[in-house]
Amino acid sequence: MASHDATAGARPAHRRLGAVRPRRGEAAGKAVLALCAFLSILTTIGIVVALLEPALEFFTEISPVEFYGGTDWAPLFEPARFGVLPLIVGTLKITVIACLVCVPFGLGAAIYMAEYARPAIRSVLKPALEILAGIPTVVFGYFALTLVTPLLRDIGIHVDVFNALSAGIVVGVMLIPTVASVSEDAMQAVPAGLRQGAFGLGATKFQVSTRVIVPAAISGIIASFVLAISRAVGETMIVAIGAGLLPTMTLDPRLQTETMTAFIAAIGIGDVPTGSVEYKTIFAVGLTLFLITLALNLFAIRMVRRFREVYE
Amino acid sequence: MDATAAPIRIGADPGMAASPALPPPEAREIVFGVRGASVHYGTHLALRDVDLDVYRNFVTAFIGPSGCGKSSFIRCFNRLNDLIPTARVGGQITYHGEDLYAPAVDAVEVRQRIGMVFQKPNPFPKSIYDNIAFGPRVLGMKGGLDERVEQALQRAAIWDEVKDRLKTPALSLSGGQQQRLCIARALATDPDVLLMDEPCSALDPIAPAKIEELMLELRRDFTVIVVTHNMQQAARVADMTAFFTVEVGDEGRRTGILIEYDETARMFTNPQDSRTEAYVTGRFG
Numbered sequence: 001m002a003s004h005d006a007t008a009g010a011r012p013a014h015r016r017l018g019a020v021r022p023r024r025g026e027a028a029g030k031a032v033l034a035l036c037a038f039l040s041i042l043t044t045i046g047i048v049v050a051l052l053e054p055a056l057e058f059f060t061e062i063s064p065v066e067f068y069g070g071t072d073w074a075p076l077f078e079p080a081r082f083g084v085l086p087l088i089v090g091t092l093k094i095t096v097i098a099c100l101v102c103v104p105f106g107l108g109a110a111i112y113m114a115e116y117a118r119p120a121i122r123s124v125l126k127p128a129l130e131i132l133a134g135i136p137t138v139v140f141g142y143f144a145l146t147l148v149t150p151l152l153r154d155i156g157i158h159v160d161v162f163n164a165l166s167a168g169i170v171v172g173v174m175l176i177p178t179v180a181s182v183s184e185d186a187m188q189a190v191p192a193g194l195r196q197g198a199f200g201l202g203a204t205k206f207q208v209s210t211r212v213i214v215p216a217a218i219s220g221i222i223a224s225f226v227l228a229i230s231r232a233v234g235e236t237m238i239v240a241i242g243a244g245l246l247p248t249m250t251l252d253p254r255l256q257t258e259t260m261t262a263f264i265a266a267i268g269i270g271d272v273p274t275g276s277v278e279y280k281t282i283f284a285v286g287l288t289l290f291l292i293t294l295a296l297n298l299f300a301i302r303m304v305r306r307f308r309e310v311y312e
Numbered sequence: 313m314d315a316t317a318a319p320i321r322i323g324a325d326p327g328m329a330a331s332p333a334l335p336p337p338e339a340r341e342i343v344f345g346v347r348g349a350s351v352h353y354g355t356h357l358a359l360r361d362v363d364l365d366v367y368r369n370f371v372t373a374f375i376g377p378s379g380c381g382k383s384s385f386i387r388c389f390n391r392l393n394d395l396i397p398t399a400r401v402g403g404q405i406t407y408h409g410e411d412l413y414a415p416a417v418d419a420v421e422v423r424q425r426i427g428m429v430f431q432k433p434n435p436f437p438k439s440i441y442d443n444i445a446f447g448p449r450v451l452g453m454k455g456g457l458d459e460r461v462e463q464a465l466q467r468a469a470i471w472d473e474v475k476d477r478l479k480t481p482a483l484s485l486s487g488g489q490q491q492r493l494c495i496a497r498a499l500a501t502d503p504d505v506l507l508m509d510e511p512c513s514a515l516d517p518i519a520p521a522k523i524e525e526l527m528l529e530l531r532r533d534f535t536v537i538v539v540t541h542n543m544q545q546a547a548r549v550a551d552m553t554a555f556f557t558v559e560v561g562d563e564g565r566r567t568g569i570l571i572e573y574d575e576t577a578r579m580f581t582n583p584q585d586s587r588t589e590a591y592v593t594g595r596f597g
Contacts (some may be wrong), residue, residue: 118397135590193434197397201501202424203448211450216437 048290049217055287058280067284073247073258075281076272084285086247090257091289093164094239097253098232101172103225106179107214113180114187115209126181133177141241144170148281149242158254162244165253170242171235175228182227186220187213218269219304225298236261260289334551334575341368343505344389344412348403351384351393358384359568362403365552371527373546373576376556376591381529381568382539383431385556386507388412389537390426391419424451427498431510433490435482435497435542436460440474443482443493448499460500467533468496482495486517494527499534505531508538512545524549543580543592550591 059067062082070083109129113122148166152159159165190213196206214221236259244256245266264282272278344366351359359381366372366389374382384393389411393399405412410423424447435443444461453460461478465471470492474485482493491511498506508527511519520542526548530536540546546553554573558566572588574578583589 174483191434193430194436196392196395196428196430197434197436197497198446198450200390200392200423200428200430201450201497202420202422203446203450204420207450211446212436 003159008131019292037125051283051287051290054280058277058284061277061280062284065083071249073263075278076193080278082281084260084288086249087258087260087263087285088288088292089249089251090164090239090243090247091233091259092290093251093253093257094168094235094243094259095229095232097165097168098172098175098235099225099229101169102175102179102228102232105172106176106224106228107183107221109180110177110183110187110224111209111214114184115213120157129177132174133181135174137174137237138234138241141167141238144238144242160244160254160256162242162246162256164243164257167239167242168253171232171238174235174238175231178231179224179228182224183217183221186217186224188234189220190216222300222304226297229300231297233289233293233296234261235259236265240265260285264289326332335494340365340370342366343408345409346403347405349385349405350402351381351388352398352402353384353396353509356565357567359556362417362570364570364573366535366537368535369531369533370532370551371538371549372552372554373537373550374537374556375541375543375546376540376568376571377558378541379566379568380556380558382556383509384454384568386509386537386539389505389507390423390428392423392428394419414534424501425503426501426505426507427501428507428509429491429494429498429511432514433487433494435485435490435493436469437481437483438563439479439494440485441478443497444500447497451501453501464496464500467499469522469529470490470496486501486519488515491515491519491523492526495530496521500528503534505537506536508536510539510541513541520545543594547554547576547580552576553579554583555579555583555591557587557591 026263031288067082067084069085070081072081072083073083073086074081109125114123117125144166145162148170149159149163152163152166157165194212194216195208197211202209239259240262243259243262245262246256247258247263248255250257258275264285267282341366346364347361348364349359349362350357362385374385376382387393388401388405389407389412391401393401401413407422407426411417436446438446441461444464445457448457448460462471462475465474470489473489474493477497482490485493493513495506495508495511512523515523524545527536527538531551538546538549552573553576556568557570559569560566572583572585574584579588580592584593
């Protein structure tokens with residue numbers, strides 16, 4: 001060590017520590033970032049408020065019992081009938097069909113990409129799937145109408161020109177990348193040690209995938225399903241073009257149907273006078289749609305908590 | 313399992329590595345015969361020219377500094393390197409006289425017979441019971457699952473600590489308990505060999521004592537291979553010890569080589585190679 005005296009003179013005398021002073025850039029930065037974080041929450045609140053007011057006005061004119069109990073939907077006809085159940089049934093039909101397509105195929109694709117595909121194959125597959133996710137829904141709508149519907153007829157399923165089945169299938173196809181991508185990320189995040197441990201016990205690749213990796217990633221996988229369901233419930237263009245605009249109180253997927261979203265879109269582009277009861281139906285249906293999606297999300301969060309396997 | 317071939321030293325002081333009761337070489341049964349083994353990752357040679365025999369009911373330790381290829385080597389015995397696309401194993405490794413890497417040999421079956429415990433405890437995010445039952449289930453072992461689970465936990469000396477909470481998550485256990493659970497999990501399918509890749513290095517200082525004690529117990533029924541960078545551990549538990557080191561070649565490429573393989577007692581008291589001596593006396597590595 002050098003002598004202590006040698007450095008003592010080289011350093012300037014001690015300056016007192018400064019008092020706290022405002023740093024304006026810091027505060028502004030924090031404010032901008034907080035705004036970004038709260039923007040989506042503010043938007044949600046704004047939407048709820050905007051929906052709620054006309055919807056409540058609607059319910060002063062049409063009783064909720066008639067709205068939620070009626071099975072006949074004809075708000076624009078004389079006499080007008082406001083039973084929303086056919087629209088809800090239409091939406092659920094599309095959602096169930098879409099899930100039957102996107103859940104197995106999406107999960108299968110995710111397992112393949114995460115556990116089986118070699119890097120070269122994976123590097124082609126993933127972008128390809130993302131392209132599928134980037135196709136505008138209006139294109140998918142005509143895909144349902146002009147390709148899938150004739151195809152269904154060719155294989156002997158007697159569907160209407162507009163029908164829930166082909167629209168539901170196409171919505172499902174559109175959602176495969178969503179399920180595959182989110183599920184695959186969840187599976188990739190499972191620690192390599194679990195994989196090795198399972199292989200070390202003599203498990204086959206399929207056993208490792210289905211008994212260790214999928215259960216460990218289940219919360220992410222369920223999240224992908226919820227995302228897909230929410231988007232299926234909210235999907236508009238594909239169902240408006242592929243499934244039609246005729247509300248039918250039936251579970252038969254071969255028939256024409258109308259969903260809540262398709263109704264809202266159709267009214268929105270029509271010439272219904274602002275402020276009329278017909279106009280306010282949009283908000284009542286919109287609010288119902290919002291509540292269904294909210295319920296689905298809350299249910300999903302519970303499911304995830306219940307089945308989650310925490311791995312660290 | 314046949315216990316007559318086992319060296320009988322249970323209850324011996326684990327600190328006493330000198331093993332006068334080790335059977336003479338001609339009485340030892342060879343489980344693994346390794347001849348000219350090497351491991352490549354892509355174009356990188358990680359380990360080369362290893363020759364040694366692993367004996368039944370022995371604890372065999374692989375020691376050496378980091379990067380000497382000892383972990384790569386232990387993964388050759390259950391063909392775990394097969395899972396790394398770029399890995400290639402050269403030379404010959406026989407298992408009870410059969411070529412372990414013969415094209416007709418099913419790597420999945422190899423791993424069913426040769427259990428492994430890893431550096432970091434890796435219990436599945438399932439209950440204690442389901443962790444132990446995993447191996448028997450994937451193997452389709454029928455019946456007696458409860459007994460099998462209990463026996464495995466007994467053998468891994470963790471039964472008394474978990475018997476009242478078999479349905480609780482395995483991840484609620486302490487690190488040392490998790491590692492013994494992983495040992496139990498590997499034993500549940502009644503393997504022939506247990507590979508342990510630095511099983512104590514991620515544990516707090518108390519836990520290794522229990523695991524070392526366990527290794528000495530396990531050698532009655534199993535053949536144990538353990539990778540460790542802890543020389544005292546090797547001295548305490550191993551019957552045979554292999555010392556590996558790193559050779560730095562052209563362009564700084566590091567390749568592991570086997571320097572010396574001998575009975576542990578002799579290795580630590582009278583090493584034949586000056587590099588071994590430097591390592592075991594703590595002057596290197």
